[in-house]
Amino acid sequence: MRITTPAPNANFIITAAAEWPSIPFTTDGSGAHTWNWEIKWGTFRKSGVASTPANTWDASDVVTNFGGTLTVRVTASNQTATVTVTIKGTNPNSADVTSFLATKPNSDGFDKIIQHETHCRHFNASGEPIKSFDNGYGMCQLTSPVPSYEQVWNWKMNVEGGLSLFASKRQTATTYLSQSSRTFTADQLRYETVCRWNGGSYHEWDGAKWVRHSNILCDSQTGNIGWDMTDSENTGKTEAQLHARDKGSYSSPPDANAHWKYSGVCYADSVLG
Amino acid sequence: MRIVFWASLLLLTTGLATASDKKLDLPSGKALTYSSAAECTRLVVPLHAAKSKVCLQRDNNVASNARPTLKLIAEVPQFLILTDTYPSIPGGMSYCQAGEETFLRVIALRGKRARETYHRKLASCRQNIELADPGVTWAAESGTLTIHWLSGPKQQGSPETETLVVDKNAVVKQQ
Numbered sequence: 001m002r003i004t005t006p007a008p009n010a011n012f013i014i015t016a017a018a019e020w021p022s023i024p025f026t027t028d029g030s031g032a033h034t035w036n037w038e039i040k041w042g043t044f045r046k047s048g049v050a051s052t053p054a055n056t057w058d059a060s061d062v063v064t065n066f067g068g069t070l071t072v073r074v075t076a077s078n079q080t081a082t083v084t085v086t087i088k089g090t091n092p093n094s095a096d097v098t099s100f101l102a103t104k105p106n107s108d109g110f111d112k113i114i115q116h117e118t119h120c121r122h123f124n125a126s127g128e129p130i131k132s133f134d135n136g137y138g139m140c141q142l143t144s145p146v147p148s149y150e151q152v153w154n155w156k157m158n159v160e161g162g163l164s165l166f167a168s169k170r171q172t173a174t175t176y177l178s179q180s181s182r183t184f185t186a187d188q189l190r191y192e193t194v195c196r197w198n199g200g201s202y203h204e205w206d207g208a209k210w211v212r213h214s215n216i217l218c219d220s221q222t223g224n225i226g227w228d229m230t231d232s233e234n235t236g237k238t239e240a241q242l243h244a245r246d247k248g249s250y251s252s253p254p255d256a257n258a259h260w261k262y263s264g265v266c267y268a269d270s271v272l273g
Numbered sequence: 274m275r276i277v278f279w280a281s282l283l284l285l286t287t288g289l290a291t292a293s294d295k296k297l298d299l300p301s302g303k304a305l306t307y308s309s310a311a312e313c314t315r316l317v318v319p320l321h322a323a324k325s326k327v328c329l330q331r332d333n334n335v336a337s338n339a340r341p342t343l344k345l346i347a348e349v350p351q352f353l354i355l356t357d358t359y360p361s362i363p364g365g366m367s368y369c370q371a372g373e374e375t376f377l378r379v380i381a382l383r384g385k386r387a388r389e390t391y392h393r394k395l396a397s398c399r400q401n402i403e404l405a406d407p408g409v410t411w412a413a414e415s416g417t418l419t420i421h422w423l424s425g426p427k428q429q430g431s432p433e434t435e436t437l438v439v440d441k442n443a444v445v446k447q448q
Contacts, residue, residue, distance in 0.1 A: 114366070132365060141366050144399075171430030172423065172424040175423055175424060175430055175432065179423070197366075197368060198371045199371030200373075223367070224370060256295075262360075262371035267370075
């Protein structure tokens with residue numbers, strides 16, 4: 001018996017909308033078939049067994065949300081055959097990601113973070129999920145909690161994983177802005193949430209309304225570097241002067257003698273404009 | 274010659290360690306020093322006749338070489354109440370790159386050695402725990418420490434308050 005389709009090493013492509021392709025297997029055998037399948041990518045692995053009354057089976061039912069190398073060993077009438085194929089992905093565009101997030105509650109501003117950080121890219125040029133140096137996977141570079149196989153390959157699930165972290169920050173931002181029955185705008189909530197994603201609060205209460213922290217001056221040539229202008233080493237200096245003084249040390253986190261810092265306020269300004 | 278060499282090396286090493294230490298002045302006129310050591314924050318605490326070292330454990334949201342910043346909440350003859358704050362380990366997409374992790378510590382000063390009798394996480398960008406303003410208040414008369422969270426550890430995003438009682442042996446109990 002032999003597997004007639006698909007051909008060995010055939011590629012199956014996940015669409016930009018995260019829809020898995022049909023992956024039909026056919027043999028030249030007859031009668032009941034048992035399909036042992038295993039899909040793996042890196043340290044991720046899934047396997048199982050399917051049975052059909054005849055010689056065809058579509059693997060899409062069992063491999064949806066997974067990608068990598070799929071190996072199928074089929075048995076029928078005491079004969080076996082094996083074939084290996086690959087499943088690869090297609091990147092969505094930013095409009096796809098924004099549209100997807102628009103259907104999700106508490107996501108206002110998260111699309112801007114994704115665009116800013118990864119340009120909505122989930123797969124590399126080989127069609128495999130991008131992986132960062134610290135084992136961050138996919139569009140949202142999920143590291144902790146460790147992402148599931150599904151979150152690594154399905155960009156929508158990956159975005160949902162990142163969104164759960166973002167929603168926690170939004171909840172805290174809401175609590176912060178509404179303390180003492182204070183009021184705030186949707187715009188202020190967006191800035192407060194994006195700032196907290198990077199770290200710290202964006203606003204301070206001036207006695208009558210929420211305003212941006214007044215002591216932070218941002219280096220507009222960077223994503224989230226700024227200066228506390230109440231620091232006597234910074235007071236009275238311009239952004240250009242401070243940038244010229246500090247830019248040489250930006251390649252690593254600020255040391256004990258630094259007078260610049262990573263700032264969530266500057267991050268929000270950079271991401272949201 | 275060899276003895277002179279090793280003595281010089283020891284002096285040099287001691288000098289370097291001292292240079293990296295930070296100092297926290299106490300209201301009593303004493304001072305403690307602290308620095309980042311492997312996987313813990315090394316605290317050198319003044320006792321009556323000598324100094325005693327305490328190793329403060331962090332958690333995995335703090336980088337092993339992270340520099341601490343200590344703040345004193347209270348100094349009483351039998352113990353110190355401190356907070357130590359570190360930069361968060363950043364996650365993907367700049368998550369918590371500008372964030373901080375803060376711990377509360379009670380350090381007993383009785384006996385020959387200082388020792389940590391209590392610690393807990395006070396604030397964390399990675400765990401979404403945030404103090405309110407004011408975050409920690411100490412009432413010396415009653416020996417009570419009250420923690421006010423804007424986003425508490427039990428239910429993230431919701432305010433929480435916890436009151437702790439610290440006795441003269443630096444033993445901490447929940448009220």
